[in-house]
C-alpha cells in the first residue's frame with residue numbers, strides 16, 4: 001500500500017471509529033521522543049471524474065407518473081430515505097475518498113453505481129458485506145471490519161438509491177434529501193459554521209453551484225470535490241506546517257508530505273524543503289489542518305442536523 005492509500009485509510013478509520021485524534025486544530029509533536037501522532041498526512045483527494053448529471057430534470061413529477069416510470073424501468077422498491085441518509089453519511093466519510101462522494105468512482109476506486117455486484121445486492125447489503133468487511137487489499141480496497149450489519153445495510157440502501165437514480169434519469173430520488181427545516185439549519189449554521197463562513201460571502205449562491213447531493217458532500221467533507229478531474233486545491237483547505245529545528249530556526253509553509261519518518265513543506269517563496277526526523281533529533285513539527293473542524297463536525301451531526309443544514313444551504317441561491 002502506498003502512503004497515500006494508507007493515509008486515506010487512516011483518515012477513514014479515524015472518522016469511522018470516532019476517535020478524538022484530530023480534536024485540536026493544532027497538534028504538536030516531537031518526533032524525536034514520540035512519533036508525530038495527529039500529524040498524519042491526508043492529501044486532499046485529487047477529485048474524481050465528473051459525475052453524470054443527477055437527472056433533476058423533472059422534480060415536480062406527479063406520484064402516479066413516477067410509479068408508472070418505476071414499473072416501466074423495472075426498478076425495485078425505492079430505498080428507505082432514512083437509511084439512505086445514514087448510508088450516505090457513512091459512505092461520504094468512509095468510502096468517498098476512493099469511490100467518489102456520489103459513488104460514481106474516483107481516483108482510487110471504481111464506479112459502484114455500475115458495479116454488477118452492487119446491482120445484484122439490491123440494497124440488502126448481503127452481496128457487498130464480504131468485500132466491505134474483508135476488502136481486497138491487494139487491489140487497493142482496504143477492509144472495514146468494524147462496520148456493523150446495519151451500517152452495511154444503510155450503505156447498500158444509499159447505493160441502491162444511486163443505481164436507481166442512474167437507471168431512471170427522469171426521476172431524482174435523492175432530491176428527497178432536501179427535507180429539513182431551513183430555519184433550524186440556519187440556527188445551527190450560526191452556532192457551528194459562522195465563525196468561518198458567511199451566507200453572503202464565501203457561501204453566497206452556493207446552492208446554484210452544486211446540486212443537493214454534491215452540496216451535501218461538499219459540507220460534509222469539503223476536500224472531496226464532486227466535480228472536475230483534478231480541481232486546483234483551494235488554498236483555504238491546504239494544511240500548513242511549522243517546523244522548528246533544535247537550533248531554534250523556524251520554517252513555515254504548505255504541508256507537502258508527512259509520515260512517521262519525514263516531513264516536507266513548500267514555503268512562501270515556492271521553495272521545497274524536507275527533513276528526515278532521524279537526522280534532526282529534537283525537530284518539532286506542528287500541523288494545522290483547516291478542515292479539522294469539518295472532520296469533527298462530521299462525527300457530531302445527527303440525521304436531522306444534516307437535513308436541516310442542507311435545507312438551509314439550499315436557500316442560498
Ligand code: HEC
Nearest residue numbers: 094095098108109115116117128131136139140141142144
Ligand atoms: C482506499 C480506497 C478505497 C476505499 C476507502 C474504499 N474502497 Fe471499495 N474499492 C476500492 C478499489 C480499488 C476497488 C476495486 C478492487 C478490485 O479491483 O477488485 C474497490 C471495490 C469495491 C467494491 C466491489 C465492486 C465490484 O464490482 O467488484 C465494493 C462493493 C466497494 N469497493 C465498496 C466500498 C465501500 C462500501 C467502502 C466504504 C466502506 C469502500 N469500498 C472503501 C478502493 C476503496
Ligand code: HEC
Nearest residue numbers: 192193195196197218219222234236237290291293297309
Ligand atoms: C474552522 C473553520 C470552519 C468551520 C467551523 C466550518 N467550515 Fe466549512 N470550510 C472550511 C474550510 C477551510 C473549507 C475549505 C475551503 C473551501 O473549500 O471553500 C470549508 C468548505 C466548506 C464548504 C465548501 C465551500 C465551497 O465553495 O465549495 C461548505 C459548503 C462548508 N464548508 C460548509 C460548512 C458548514 C455548513 C459548516 C457548519 C456545519 C462549516 N462549513 C463549518 C472551514 C470551516
